[in-house]
Amino acid sequence: MAHDVATDWTLSSWRAKEALQQPTYSDEAALDEALDHVSSLPPLVTSWEVENLKEELARAAHGERFLLQGGECAESFQGCTADVITSRLKILMQMSLVLTYGLNTRIVRVGRFAGQYAKPRSSDTETRNGTTLPSYRGDIVNSVEFTAEAREPDPQRMVEAYASSSLTLNLVRALVKGGFADLRHPEYWDLDFMQHSPLAEEYHAMVDAIEDTLDFVEAVTNEKLDTVESVTFYTSHEALLLPYEEALSRTVPHKEGVYNLGTHLPWVGKRTNQPENAHVEYARGIENPIGLKVGPDMTPSTLKRLVRTLDPEDEPGKLTLITRFGNDKIADRLPGLINAVRDTGQTVLWICDPMHGNTEKTDDGTKTRRFDNILGELEQALDIHAAEDSYLGGVHFELTGENVTECIGGARGLSEADLGQAYESPVDPRLNYEQSLEMAFSIVRKYRELHR
Known part of the structure; x- marks a missing residue:
């Protein structure tokens, strides 16, 4: 159902606003040519998929679903390979299996992939050994190599980026529709190195319990549970590079409004969430469900304004608030914001991003995150929502299915000294396969503790 947009909104009305975090292209003709090309390409997702996700998010806001959103901090063109995509999908499937069984609710799976190629940066430039170049803003803009040619947008x-997103989506859809997600064969999901995990025994015990349950239901009903052979994966990314987002936004036959058909769930990031600026202007007019990152500098009055701007009609499933405060700030910031949204009378989906507020640097300048701080913020979020008679309906993680060493802690007890073993992210540190699975178990334990 299309929502009414003020008559002053158009697909390009964001261009009259201040647009933060945008690269400067030296060749306007080349920019126009690239945008015309992207505009002519087929959509990556469909409007009915977008509407289906909106319905699922509306259910999550009322406690009938739980959202698992996860994937790369910043996808790379080099990482658009079958192995990388499959391992990422496997860990998300493993996490959703744990959450489905442990929370006894349906999981809405949203990948942070097939479009997460742009990254906001704290500075427009980077200086090394006296040389200053433009900052790396993600593969959709420039290259991570520190040379003048590579850093030129x-x-x-x-x-x-469109091509890599299309290839990623093609493989994801083929896998999830072709039996990869069959609950009767969860052994397909095991990563090769899972056997070394200290959580392996607990994980496989849960898998065995699920298989026993499915066998029992099939025996009683005398019917094969075909509906569990495939699942739906939706995509999401930060709608940061606005010319690209505009190029993939289209009208659809027999439907009102404009859809971003480059992703199902675009979000507005913390650095671009000012109510008067271009990113909010763009997001307020499209039909997609919208994510909004909410950080520790968000005031109750500003959040109220954003909620009313992005979801003026209180449309079910329209707005997801993704909180990212930090383990040391969430207790002070979150309760007031929950009450501020309650004052609007509108229904939103609250989810917790415990990653971005807990980034730190080691003495040698390596960016990392501590597992205990990530878990601490997540557990506090669950406690605070329960205390405020609210519902935390999802989580948002930066993670990978690869065996990386980027975050400190977890069951393996990774230390600062271990970070150099397999640190691969060019931007932000991610949970590895084992830490991600441990986080899923931790969510289940905390939920069961709160709902005894």
């Missing part, structure tokens, strides 16, 4: 990269 290249509009042709938007075409490559």
Whole structure:
């Protein structure tokens, strides 16, 4: 159902506002050519998929679903391979299996992939050994290599980002529709190195229990549970590079309004969530469900304004608030914001991003996150929502299915000294396969503790 947008909104009305975190392209003609090309390409997702997700998020806001949103901090073109995509999908499937069984509710699976190629940066430039170059803003803009040529924003990269997103979606859809997600064969999901995990015994015990349950239901009903052979994965990314987002936003036959058909769930990030600026202007007019990152500097009055701007009609499933405060700030910030939204009378989906507020640097300048701080913020979020008679309906993680060493702690007890073993992220540290699975178990334990 299309929502009414003020008559002053158009697909390009954001261009009259201040647009933060945008690269400067030296060749306007090349930029226009690349955008025209992207605009002519087929959509990556469909409007009915977008509407289906909106319905699922509306259910999550009322406690009938739980959202698992996860994936790369910043996808790379080099990482668009079958192995990387499959391992990422496997860990998300493993986590959703644990959450489905442990929370006894349906999981809405939203990947932070097939479009997460742009990254906001704290500075427009980076200086090394006296040389200053433009900051790396994600593969959709420039390259991570520290050379003048690599760091020059290249509009042709938007075409490559579209292609990589399309290839990723193609494999994801083929896998989840082809039996990869069959609950009767969860052994397909095991990563090769899972056997070394200290959580392996607990995980496989849960898998065995699920298999026993499915066998029992099939025996009683004398019917094969075909409906569990495939699941739905939706996509999400930060709608940061606005010319690219505009190029993938389209009208749809027989439906009112404009859809971003480059992703199911675009979100507005913490650095671009000012009510008067371009990103909010763009987001307020499209039909997609919208995510909004809410950080420790968000005031109750500003959040009220954003809620009313992004979801003026209180449309079910329209707005997801993704909180990211930090383990040391959430107790002070979150309760007032929950009450502020309650004062609007509108229904939103609250989810917790315990990653971004807990980033720190080691003495040698390596960015990392501590597992205990990530878990601490998540557990506090669950406690606070329960105390405020609210519902935390999901989680948002930066993670990978690869065997990386980027975050400190977890069951393996990774230390600062271990970070150099397999630190691969060019931007932010991610949970590895084992830490991600441990986090899923921790959510289940905390939920069961709160609902005894």
